[in-house]
Amino acid sequence: MAEVELRAVSKSFGKVAVCKSLDLQVADGEFVTLLGPSGCGKTTTLNLIAGLEDASAGDILIGGRRVNDLTPFERDVAMVFQNYALYPHMTVAENIGFTLRLRRVSREAMRQRVAAVAESLELGPVLDRVPAQLSGGQQQRVALGRAIIREPQVFLFDEPFSNLDAGLRIKMRAEVKELHQRLRVTSIFVTHDQEEALSLSDRIAVMREGRIEQFGTPEEIYARPLSKYVARFIGSPPIEFLPGEIAREGGDLVFRMGALSTALAPAVAGGLADPSPSLELGVRPEHVILGSHGVPVTVRLVQPMGPATLVTVAWQGGTLIARVPGMAAFKPDERVHVSIAPEHVMLFDAVSGRRLAIPG
Amino acid sequence: MSRRRIGRIVGRSIVVGGLALFVAVTVAPLLWLVISSLMEQQALTAKPPDFSAGSFTLANYAGVFAAAAQLGQGFANSFLVALFTTAVAIAVGAPAAYALARLAIPGANTILLMILGTQMLPGIVIAIPLFIVMSHLGLVDTRLALIIVYLSFNLPIVIWILRGFFLAIPPGIERAAAVDGATTAQIFRLIVLPISLSPLFATGVFAFIESWNEFFFALILTRQSARTAPLVISQFAGQYQTVFGQMMAAAALAIAPVVALAILFRNMIMKGFAEGMVKG
Amino acid sequence: MGTLEQRRRRAGYAALAPALLILVLILAYPIVDSMLLSLQGLRAAGGTFEGRFIGLSNYGALLEDSTFRAALWATAYFTAIEVLVVVLLALGVALLLVHPCGRFGIFRIVLLLPWAIAPVANAVLWKWILHANYGILNTLLTALGLIERNVIWLGTPGLALHTVLAVDIWKSVPFIAILLLAGLNKVPPVLYRAARLDGANAWQQFLHITLPQLRPTIAVAVILQTLWSLRIFDLIFVLTKGGPADGTVLLNFLAYRTTFNFLDLGYGAAIANVIFAVSLVLALGYIWLLRPGLQKAEG
Numbered sequence: 001m002a003e004v005e006l007r008a009v010s011k012s013f014g015k016v017a018v019c020k021s022l023d024l025q026v027a028d029g030e031f032v033t034l035l036g037p038s039g040c041g042k043t044t045t046l047n048l049i050a051g052l053e054d055a056s057a058g059d060i061l062i063g064g065r066r067v068n069d070l071t072p073f074e075r076d077v078a079m080v081f082q083n084y085a086l087y088p089h090m091t092v093a094e095n096i097g098f099t100l101r102l103r104r105v106s107r108e109a110m111r112q113r114v115a116a117v118a119e120s121l122e123l124g125p126v127l128d129r130v131p132a133q134l135s136g137g138q139q140q141r142v143a144l145g146r147a148i149i150r151e152p153q154v155f156l157f158d159e160p161f162s163n164l165d166a167g168l169r170i171k172m173r174a175e176v177k178e179l180h181q182r183l184r185v186t187s188i189f190v191t192h193d194q195e196e197a198l199s200l201s202d203r204i205a206v207m208r209e210g211r212i213e214q215f216g217t218p219e220e221i222y223a224r225p226l227s228k229y230v231a232r233f234i235g236s237p238p239i240e241f242l243p244g245e246i247a248r249e250g251g252d253l254v255f256r257m258g259a260l261s262t263a264l265a266p267a268v269a270g271g272l273a274d275p276s277p278s279l280e281l282g283v284r285p286e287h288v289i290l291g292s293h294g295v296p297v298t299v300r301l302v303q304p305m306g307p308a309t310l311v312t313v314a315w316q317g318g319t320l321i322a323r324v325p326g327m328a329a330f331k332p333d334e335r336v337h338v339s340i341a342p343e344h345v346m347l348f349d350a351v352s353g354r355r356l357a358i359p360g
Numbered sequence: 361m362s363r364r365r366i367g368r369i370v371g372r373s374i375v376v377g378g379l380a381l382f383v384a385v386t387v388a389p390l391l392w393l394v395i396s397s398l399m400e401q402q403a404l405t406a407k408p409p410d411f412s413a414g415s416f417t418l419a420n421y422a423g424v425f426a427a428a429a430q431l432g433q434g435f436a437n438s439f440l441v442a443l444f445t446t447a448v449a450i451a452v453g454a455p456a457a458y459a460l461a462r463l464a465i466p467g468a469n470t471i472l473l474m475i476l477g478t479q480m481l482p483g484i485v486i487a488i489p490l491f492i493v494m495s496h497l498g499l500v501d502t503r504l505a506l507i508i509v510y511l512s513f514n515l516p517i518v519i520w521i522l523r524g525f526f527l528a529i530p531p532g533i534e535r536a537a538a539v540d541g542a543t544t545a546q547i548f549r550l551i552v553l554p555i556s557l558s559p560l561f562a563t564g565v566f567a568f569i570e571s572w573n574e575f576f577f578a579l580i581l582t583r584q585s586a587r588t589a590p591l592v593i594s595q596f597a598g599q600y601q602t603v604f605g606q607m608m609a610a611a612a613l614a615i616a617p618v619v620a621l622a623i624l625f626r627n628m629i630m631k632g633f634a635e636g637m638v639k640g
Numbered sequence: 641m642g643t644l645e646q647r648r649r650r651a652g653y654a655a656l657a658p659a660l661l662i663l664v665l666i667l668a669y670p671i672v673d674s675m676l677l678s679l680q681g682l683r684a685a686g687g688t689f690e691g692r693f694i695g696l697s698n699y700g701a702l703l704e705d706s707t708f709r710a711a712l713w714a715t716a717y718f719t720a721i722e723v724l725v726v727v728l729l730a731l732g733v734a735l736l737l738v739h740p741c742g743r744f745g746i747f748r749i750v751l752l753l754p755w756a757i758a759p760v761a762n763a764v765l766w767k768w769i770l771h772a773n774y775g776i777l778n779t780l781l782t783a784l785g786l787i788e789r790n791v792i793w794l795g796t797p798g799l800a801l802h803t804v805l806a807v808d809i810w811k812s813v814p815f816i817a818i819l820l821l822a823g824l825n826k827v828p829p830v831l832y833r834a835a836r837l838d839g840a841n842a843w844q845q846f847l848h849i850t851l852p853q854l855r856p857t858i859a860v861a862v863i864l865q866t867l868w869s870l871r872i873f874d875l876i877f878v879l880t881k882g883g884p885a886d887g888t889v890l891l892n893f894l895a896y897r898t899t900f901n902f903l904d905l906g907y908g909a910a911i912a913n914v915i916f917a918v919s920l921v922l923a924l925g926y927i928w929l930l931r932p933g934l935q936k937a938e939g
Contacts, residue, residue, distance in 0.1 A: 375739045378732070379737075382736060382747075382750070386810075386814065387750060387753070389765060392765075392776055396768065404774060405774045409779060452659045453659055455658075456656045456660070459656040462652075463649060463651060464648060464649055465652045471660075475663065477924070480919050480922065480923035481671070481916055481919050481923070482871040484873075484892055484915065485671060485674050485916045486674065487912075488670075488905060488909050488912060489670035489673035489674050489677065492673075512667050543651075544652075545651060548655075569756060572758065573759060575759060576873050576896075580896075590758045590874075591760075593761055594760050597763075604771070604774065608768060610764075611764045615756070615761045619753065619757065621756075626749060629752065630822075
């Protein structure tokens with residue numbers, strides 16, 4: 001069983017604390033992503049799990065065994081690096097088989113195992129080439145092959161696709177996902193790309209300045225973010241925040257932002273202890289509805305994106321971006337109405353950034 | 361013609377003229393070295409020198425080879441000393457450079473700067489104590505003494521230059537090897553060294569050239585049997601001060617191998633050394 | 641056995657130890673010993689050394705010694721002029737080579753030649769060129785009508801030092817030019833393009849872009865050349881042996897002569913340490929300049 005567990009793990013470089021008391025539990029066979037901007041500590045965390053760096057405090061467990069004092073090889077982990085990190089003077093076959101050569105596996109056995117792995121990654125034809133002669137996608141697959149042949153307990157991925165162009169990235173993502181479905185090896189993946197995280201992961205750990213801000217399924221992260229930070233990280237274009245206050249309109253609680261006010265779902269409203277601490281409303285552009293109901297607004301900007309159109313609307317006191325499906329036919333200065341479905345409204349404390357929780 | 365065009369032509373003429381002047385001034389003395397080595401004594405000392413076809417001869421080189429024992433000995437000594445001191449410098453210096461570049465030695469930068477600092481000192485500072493030590497050890501006038509003493513400048517140079525090259529290797533490669541199960545020694549032997557063959561060789565050539573050309577320590581630490589080529593040349597200049605052609609022939613022979621090496625490896629030498637001294 | 645970091649560090653110690661050991665033996669020990677020597681009145685006679693501790697008397701004697709003071713002054717003069725001329729000329733050469741006309745490899749080969757030549761061979765060559773009676777320099781100058789009688793370049797007081805200076809400049813300019821060329825190549829070309837668009841001519845570009853960008857490299861070149869000037873020996877030994885009338889006795893040569901000709905080891909060591917002290921200050925300056933560029937060791 002290859003669960004990975006971090007207990008109060010910290011890492012400091014001199015006086016700078018990069019990881020601050022991390023707690024994390026990854027189940028056996030789970031695909032977990034560490035997501036965050038550069039500098040949030042996600043790569044360092046990965047290096048700690050791998051054993052490339054020593055933790056300053058805390059325990060790291062793999063398969064129930066404390067591995068703090070073990071080398072990466074002893075921990076039985078394999079890693080796929082950013083920039084591939086292939087051995088430039090060795091052929092593809094030698095790259096993939098290097099670990100076997102170190103273990104003095106017989107030539108014949110090595111050849112067979114390398115061939116098998118290469119086949120599964122469609123690298124058969126290029127076994128005798130050196131990395132410089134390969135395309136980006138092929139190089140990345142060699143890096144994968146090098147990890148697969150180890151048959152490790154855990155796969156670690158350090159932003160492996162950030163050097164690839166968009167089309168290749170999507171293709172490689174699919175390959176990694178397919179690989180995981182096939183092999184079901186515990187995998188920990190680091191990226192700053194939220195789309196990647198959403199598409200690949202069983203669960204996502206959103207990190208911020210050395211701490212895990214939220215750890216949950218993609219759905220949880222998307223629909224029930226714990227804070228503005230997390231909400232902002234997922235979703236493209238990002239969630240928008242509007243300051244305002246709670247008010248009563250005809251017996252219902254509404255959230256008023258200047259001229260715009262929107263009804264609050266009873267569940268949300270019910271969770272408010274006291275009306276009007278400083279609040280912000282959060283709504284994702286895909287939940288902003290443009291039509292004939294709601295508050296009158298003026299169209300400011302129209303940006304067609306292909307499968308959707310981003311329409312910026314403005315009113316006295318604020319602006320919003322709506323993500324409208326298809327190539328919508330709005331024009332600047334057009335007058336429309338905007339509304340938000342109550343169940344998609346999120347309320348955030350403007351000071352702490354925490355989302356106001358729904359009871360029950 | 362427009363003002364700009366005139367300006368450009370003038371500018372270009374200045375540059376071309378400057379380049380020509382630079383080449384002429386730099387190459388002329390060396391050219392003269394070769395030419396005089398091929399001229400007879402009488403032609404050289406005539407006023408003005410006689411450049412007619414009959415004045416050219418290989419007699420000077422023949423004369424030098426006649427005194428071959430000395431020159432041959434000097435060459436052999438220079439070669440052996442340079443070869444062995446370079447070999448030791450690389451064998452000891454490459455791992456040290458790797459350690460300082462990649463193996464997180466505490467105070468690595470301080471050590472490095474101290475090593476660099478020692479290169480700034482004039483040889484005389486260490487020459488006297490070393491001379492005394494070699495005297496006590498009975499190693500005066502031995503090649504071994506030179507091999508050891510030359511390490512005082514070869515080793516720091518090797519460490520400094522190679523460290524720069526090792527730093528440029530993407531760290532991911534070594535990490536991947538570690539994850540694959542390689543020990544530090546294996547990483548160095550199987551990954552780092554094979555991709556550093558070119559800089560290793562160029563650094564070796566550089567150290568070889570510096571050792572070959574060295575005069576001061578050779579002067580102090582050798583007498584008869586361990587004389588190196590520069591020493592023999594200097595003695596020729598003293599002895600043959602009247603047969604100028606032979607003096608030049610001897611000098612030409614002494615510098616020929618090194619010049620050839622420098623030209624062959626000029627790119628790496630210029631890149632490694634010059635950049636290393638400027639950037640750190 | 642330990643974590644990866646621990647093992648790598650241990651391997652690092654093992655890899656570094658032999659080199660450090662050698663350096664301590666060959667460099668650190670002699671440097672310290674040189675200091676101690678200078679505090680002794682040590683003479684070598686008949687193959688043995690005999691001496692006793694005399695404290696700082698050697699240094700005291702230095703201050704009184706007119707030969708030392710003359711050498712000190714000559715060295716300072718020589719070094720200052722050489723550094724100035726070499727850096728300026730080298731800058732000129734580097735600028736020439738950076739120009740499109742100077743892109744050819746042949747120029748870089750020419751640059752390396754003076755460095756590759758053994759200093760002794762170089763000295764021997766110039767001794768011949770500067771020969772009073774038969775040297776080509778006098779012959780050429782006479783043929784051009786610039787002089788009437790042969791100049792005794794290496795034997796005329798006052799002139800000798802400047803002749804040695806000129807020869808060393810000839811040898812030193814190319815390598816400093818290589819340094820400066822490396823620095824010039826690092827200036828981002830886009831800066832020049834932007835300046836041209838802003839209307840700057842070649843001279844203005846040089847003044848406002850090239851020079852400021854080149855400043856650290858020039859500083860390094862100045863320090864390196866100063867240190868090398870202080871070490872000049874081969875030329876003096878072959879060309880003049882310090883003459884005429886000690887006119888070309890510079891500090892390094894003086895230390896050598898005192899130790900190995902006059903066999904006064906303690907005094908010679910004291911002179912050597914003076915050179916050492918000055919060099920050390922310069923070396924610290926060099927190191928300080930390099931500090932920002934020094935990359936951290938990455939594990």
